[in-house]
Amino acid sequence: MIRYLTAGESHGPALVGIVEGMPAGVPVTAADLDEHLSRRWLGFGRGGRAKIERDKVSVLSGLRFSHTMGSPIALHLANAAFEKDRAGWPEVMAAGGTGEGVDGITMPRPGHADLAGAQKYGFDRAPHGPDVRPVIDRSSARETAMRVACCSVARQMLRALGIEVGSHVLRIGEVGMDDPGLWREGRDALLASGGARALYEAADASETRMLDADLTERTIAHIKEAKAAGDTLGGVYEVIVTGVPPGLGSYVHWDRRLDGRLAQAILSIQAQKAAEVGDGWAAGRTPGSEVHDPISRDARGAYRRESNHAGGVEGGVSNGMPIVVRGAMKPIPTLIRPLASVDLETGEAQPTRYERSDVTSVPAASTVAEATVAWTIAEALVERYGGDTFEDLRQRLDADRERFGMERA
Numbered sequence: 001m002i003r004y005l006t007a008g009e010s011h012g013p014a015l016v017g018i019v020e021g022m023p024a025g026v027p028v029t030a031a032d033l034d035e036h037l038s039r040r041w042l043g044f045g046r047g048g049r050a051k052i053e054r055d056k057v058s059v060l061s062g063l064r065f066s067h068t069m070g071s072p073i074a075l076h077l078a079n080a081a082f083e084k085d086r087a088g089w090p091e092v093m094a095a096g097g098t099g100e101g102v103d104g105i106t107m108p109r110p111g112h113a114d115l116a117g118a119q120k121y122g123f124d125r126a127p128h129g130p131d132v133r134p135v136i137d138r139s140s141a142r143e144t145a146m147r148v149a150c151c152s153v154a155r156q157m158l159r160a161l162g163i164e165v166g167s168h169v170l171r172i173g174e175v176g177m178d179d180p181g182l183w184r185e186g187r188d189a190l191l192a193s194g195g196a197r198a199l200y201e202a203a204d205a206s207e208t209r210m211l212d213a214d215l216t217e218r219t220i221a222h223i224k225e226a227k228a229a230g231d232t233l234g235g236v237y238e239v240i241v242t243g244v245p246p247g248l249g250s251y252v253h254w255d256r257r258l259d260g261r262l263a264q265a266i267l268s269i270q271a272q273k274a275a276e277v278g279d280g281w282a283a284g285r286t287p288g289s290e291v292h293d294p295i296s297r298d299a300r301g302a303y304r305r306e307s308n309h310a311g312g313v314e315g316g317v318s319n320g321m322p323i324v325v326r327g328a329m330k331p332i333p334t335l336i337r338p339l340a341s342v343d344l345e346t347g348e349a350q351p352t353r354y355e356r357s358d359v360t361s362v363p364a365a366s367t368v369a370e371a372t373v374a375w376t377i378a379e380a381l382v383e384r385y386g387g388d389t390f391e392d393l394r395q396r397l398d399a400d401r402e403r404f405g406m407e408r409a
């Protein structure tokens with residue numbers, strides 16, 4: 001079993017993470033994790049925080065000579081905002097003291113965790129409130145930085161086994177594509193040339209992580225318009241995993257189904273409100289003859305599919321085709337244009353106040369989703385092939401690949 005935990009507040013001193021259960025001998029360096037941390041800052045539409053943070057992870061334990069040792073991997077990521085930012089004044093987020101003289105934030109934002117979180121943990125009333133700051137600080141997607149770092153350890157293991165994860169953005173607000181027929185050919189050409197790594201590298205070249213230059217331009221204009229109107233935007237993206245062998249996950253219990261676990265990987269990320277595997281929602285309005293992927297056998301006796309409407313999962317089990325998962329993100333809840341709310345201090349109706357915020361974070365969310373999907377695949381892989389050492393795991397996977405007529409890593 002592999003698992004990870006993160007801790008840390010957005011405007012506190014740092015984020016920390018522990019990754020546990022990785023086999024010994026996986027090649028990984030801090031620079032590998034930093035690559036994905038800097039990709040998480042990609043994308044037009046991010047706010048002022050992007051100018052402050054320069055995420056570089058410190059590895060405190062668990063690696064030796066650029067390989068895992070089987071022991072817990074402890075990671076540390078400083079929040080530059082703690083020192084450099086109004087919101088992150090050390091005295092505001094101090095672990096000790098009484099908090100006397102620190103103003104509370106008492107206007108909950110609709111769509112953020114502020115009110116529900118304050119009600120849950122009692123920050124809507126004395127003695128610890130009203131002040132939604134503790135909710136803001138832990139519910140914030142700042143946490144996804146450490147999540148990306150932790151999941152990228154697993155992602156490096158997948159890479160060493162020839163399994164790549166990539167993503168691209170399909171829609172931001174009103175600009176985008178809904179019919180997979182519009183991007184399938186371009187995407188599949190990239191996957192054929194260099195797996196899902198080629199897909200994410202191509203997407204990274206666009207300011208909105210889209211594969212189409214014209215769409216990128218129109219989307220940037222749309223984001224600018226939304227910003228000028230004091231509004232925010234959500235969107236849709238697609239995550240693909242290539243090189244996955246058949247047999248990950250299972251149909252025997254609800255919680256072992258790979259498709260259910262992939263949906264959780266998406267919905268576990270802040271502001272993600274829908275996930276679909278393969279054709280997803282479209283499968284609900286299409287006849288079976290056009291949805292199910294016919295089975296054939298090639299000259300080597302390996303089973304093949306000409307189409308992949310299933311998104312690489314049948315019966316909760318990977319079937320050897322690329323895994324395809326899409327996620328939908330809601331618009332950012334902090335808007336320049338005020339929304340109706342109620343002051344927790346006075347009980348009076350008040351419009352929300354704006355500080356600083358992203359206009360859209362869909363490109364960033366797509367890179368976080370790569371990370372969480374990578375983790376889910378790695379978890380299912382370790383379940384199937386086990387092993388305390390990377391080499392044992394690799395040999396067992398290669399034996400399966402041989403059996404299924406797949407290329408070895």
Ligand SMILES: Cc1cc2nc3c(=O)[nH]c(=O)nc-3n(C[C@H](O)[C@H](O)[C@H](O)COP(=O)(O)O)c2cc1C
Pocket residue numbers: 047111112113139140141144269270271272330332333334356357358361364365368
């Ligand atoms: C990468 C990323 C960046 C985000 N940036 C902001 C932001 O700048 N301002 C904001 O209000 N919400 C932002 N969010 C969304 C909130 O974190 C999210 O809406 C909030 O935690 C409430 O959770 P929920 O939307 O899942 O209900 C961001 C989310 C992600 C994934």
Ligand SMILES: C=C(O[C@@H]1CC(C(=O)O)=C[C@@H](OP(=O)(O)O)[C@H]1O)C(=O)O
Pocket residue numbers: 010047048049050053081087139140141142143144145270356357358
């Ligand atoms: C810090 C990050 O994203 C933050 C997520 C976030 C939220 O409410 O989720 C709010 C913003 O934080 P701040 O209020 O400090 O500007 C984003 O910048 C990050 O992605 O590393």
